[in-house]
Amino acid sequence: MASIEDVARATGVSTATVSRALRGLGSVAEPTRVRVQRAAQTLGYVPSAAAASLASGRTKAVGLVTPHVSRWFFSVAIETIEAVLRTHGYDVLLVILPPGDQVRPGPGAIVPPSRPTIETELLRKRVDATVVLTLPLVHRELQTLRGLGHAVVNVGDVVPGLPSFGIDDVEVGRLATRHLLDLGHTDVHLVGGSGDEPGGWGPTRDRYVGYREVMEAAGLRARPAISCDLTVAEGRRAARELLARPALPTGLVATSDELAIGLLHELRLAGVAVPGDVSVVGVDDHPHAELHDLTTIAQPVAEQAEAAARWLLRLLGTAGPVAGRLPADWDRHVERLPTALVVRGSTARARVRQQR
Numbered sequence: 001m002a003s004i005e006d007v008a009r010a011t012g013v014s015t016a017t018v019s020r021a022l023r024g025l026g027s028v029a030e031p032t033r034v035r036v037q038r039a040a041q042t043l044g045y046v047p048s049a050a051a052a053s054l055a056s057g058r059t060k061a062v063g064l065v066t067p068h069v070s071r072w073f074f075s076v077a078i079e080t081i082e083a084v085l086r087t088h089g090y091d092v093l094l095v096i097l098p099p100g101d102q103v104r105p106g107p108g109a110i111v112p113p114s115r116p117t118i119e120t121e122l123l124r125k126r127v128d129a130t131v132v133l134t135l136p137l138v139h140r141e142l143q144t145l146r147g148l149g150h151a152v153v154n155v156g157d158v159v160p161g162l163p164s165f166g167i168d169d170v171e172v173g174r175l176a177t178r179h180l181l182d183l184g185h186t187d188v189h190l191v192g193g194s195g196d197e198p199g200g201w202g203p204t205r206d207r208y209v210g211y212r213e214v215m216e217a218a219g220l221r222a223r224p225a226i227s228c229d230l231t232v233a234e235g236r237r238a239a240r241e242l243l244a245r246p247a248l249p250t251g252l253v254a255t256s257d258e259l260a261i262g263l264l265h266e267l268r269l270a271g272v273a274v275p276g277d278v279s280v281v282g283v284d285d286h287p288h289a290e291l292h293d294l295t296t297i298a299q300p301v302a303e304q305a306e307a308a309a310r311w312l313l314r315l316l317g318t319a320g321p322v323a324g325r326l327p328a329d330w331d332r333h334v335e336r337l338p339t340a341l342v343v344r345g346s347t348a349r350a351r352v353r354q355q356r
Helices: 004-011 015-023 029-044 049-056 072-088 120-123 139-146 169-181 202-217 232-243 256-270 299-314
Strands: 059-068 091-096 130-131 151-155 166-168 188-191 251-254 279-282 295-298 333-337 338-340
Touching: 004 015, 004 029, 015 029, 015 299, 059 072, 072 091, 072 299, 130 299, 139 202, 151 299, 166 169, 166 299, 169 188, 169 202, 169 251, 169 295, 169 338, 188 202, 188 232, 232 256, 251 299, 256 279, 299 333
Parallel strands: 059 091, 059 130, 130 151, 151 166, 166 333, 188 251, 251 279, 279 295
Antiparallel strands: 295 338
């Protein structure tokens, strides 16, 4: 493999000039720059990323902190962010912080004792910026992120103190609940989350708030949320809990599609007609939602991730005019992308049912 000295000898300039020409610095005359670039291409010279990092103070790497990699929301967001950053010359360093099992719902809200610390993971890897994927953060972790001295952006929910790209989860709860009430349902429960308890995970907590607002505005009783994680297995468990009660509600708002799919499976397995006996609404518009004919509130996951990545690039100065130190108001940036009700076959008008 050719070295920088080989390129310098081939072009008759110093190694310092070769370095400046290949880095695009303005102190090199254009004919010299072109000659150096052509020689480097001919000789197969590849600049050292480590050397460039030392010279510029940039690592050309972005940390991506996530509690999961296999779940649908997270895998879509990770793939999108990596693709956008890669096209601008950035590597993505994945940092998986396991959520633990102490607290439901969602990924969990309390840091488990075995979870690596954010500062250890990110400082050890030296990154230019950090993306956080809807990870519940305790105060210490939030303060650590803000103290790292580089840009941080949150994707999937809105975290006070961090620039955030997400959806209006309160409105999501309103949309789903209002759809069921418009169909004549009056006994509607929300599945997934811990309601508006302080330890609840932001998105499911906010979806419960929206559910409660609509129920109370209609003069109906808002039931406590059925607490569970947002998975198919937990949806099946929640369905069994509901089936053990004296009577089933006629409408269910599930705070994720995977949760809703688990509910559908277990209810139908027990002989409950959906939507004849129970109508079910999910959240996400997961790729499998259509296969299960699931009514849902669609959220644009890839769009949230792409918007966050492009905003971060502008802040880093690689895709726009903003460069250098962080603007004074960088941490107050919030974007909420639109959601939409997608009506399919898991919801129908309420009807009078025979006692089970």
